[in-house]
Amino acid sequence: MDLDLAQVRAFVTTADTRHFGHAAADLGLTQQALSKRIARLESLLGTRLLERGHGAVEPTPAGHRFLAAARRALAAADAAVSAVRDDAGPLRVDVWGHLYDPSRTLSEILDPPPDQPNHTEDLPAVELGRARDLPAVVAALLRGEIDAAFGRVHRTGLPREDELAHRIVRLEPVDALLGDRHPLSGAEQLRPADLRGSRLLFPAAAHRLDFLRHFAEDFGIEGRVEAVNLGAGHLLTELRDTPDTFTLFPADARLPDIPGVRSVPLIDPVPLYAWSLIWNPAAAHPRLRDLLQALAAKARTRRWLEYVPSRDWLPAEDADRARTPLTAEAAGDAARPAPIR
Known part of the structure; x- marks a missing residue:
C-alpha cells in the first residue's frame, strides 16, 4: 500500500491542532480540500481516523495508533528532501x-x-x-x-x-538561597536535613517544578510557599522579605545583585540538577x-x-x-x- 504523504500530512496536522480550520490555515488549504485529503486516506486505510464533533476533532483509536508512525514517515520524507538538496540548514x-x-x-x-x-x-x-x-x-x-x-x-x-x-x-550542584534574616543564613555549608524547619519557596506552581517537589518529599520539607515566576530578581526579593523561606538554585547560574540574600552550598548529600x-x-x-x-x-x-x-x-x-x-x-x-x- 502506497501512502500519499500530502494526505498523511493533512491528517497529522489536523490531529495536532484538533481543528479543521487551523489545520487548513497551517497547510495553506481550504477546509474542503483538507477534508477530501483525509477522507481519501481513511478510504485507503479502510478505517476512520478522526471523529468530527461540534467544532472539535479527536483521533479515533485507529487514528491514535496511526499518528506516531505517520509523524515518523513525514519526518523521514522531509529528511530525504533535505539530504538531496544538501540543505539541512542551521x-x-x-x-x-x-x-x-x-x-x-x-x-x-x-x-x-x-x-x-x-x-x-x-x-x-x-x-x-x-x-x-x-x-x-x-x-x-x-x-x-x-x-x-x-x-x-x-x-x-x-x-x-x-x-x-x-x-x-x-x-549541576545546587545551592540553597536564603535571606540574611533566615536563622541559617550565617552557615558556610548546610545539609538538606538542616532545612526541615524552613519553608521551601517555589518560584511557580509546585506541580510544574518536579525537582523542588522531589527534594521536599525526600528530605521532609513540609512547609511550602508558591510564588509567581517573575524572574530571578523577584524571587530573591521574596526570599529577602520572607525570613523563614529558602529556595534552591543551580550553583553556577547567574543571579542578579540583590542585597540581603546569600547562596549557601549544600552537602551530605549534594543535590544535583540534571540538564538534558x-x-x-x-x-x-x-x-x-x-x-x-x-x-x-x-x-x-x-x-x-x-x-x-x-x-x-x-x-x-x-x-x-x-x-x-x-x-x-x-x-x-x-x-x-x-x-x-
Missing part, C-alpha cells in the same frame, strides 16, 4: 527553564571562554530559541519546528517519551551528532557528569538515567535517526 535548539539560566551551558559549547578547550570546530550554525516549558518543546519537536532542546526533562512533562530521545548532559538535551530520532538533524559529541567532550573536561550515589542526591528517575553516560561514541549512536517501523 541546528535549531530551544532552551527552557529560563529562571535557571540554561543558555549558559550551551554558550560554553557554542562560544567557549578563551582559556577553555574548544570542541566546536565542526559544529554547524546553531539558532537558539526560547520555549515556555517542556510540553511546548515536545510539541515543537514532534511538529518539526526545532531540531533539539535543552533544559530539565522529567516524566510528568513528557507524555510522548516513546517518540523522543533525551540524554543528561550536565549534573532532547530530540526526535525520527527527524534527527544530520549535524545533531556533532552537538552531542561536543557536549560529551565538554562534560568530560569539566566533569559535568560526575555522580556518586553515596555523596550526591538526584530524584530517582534522574539517578536511573545518570547511569547511562554520555560519551562521544554513545552521542554518535544516540543521534542516528530511528528506523521507520
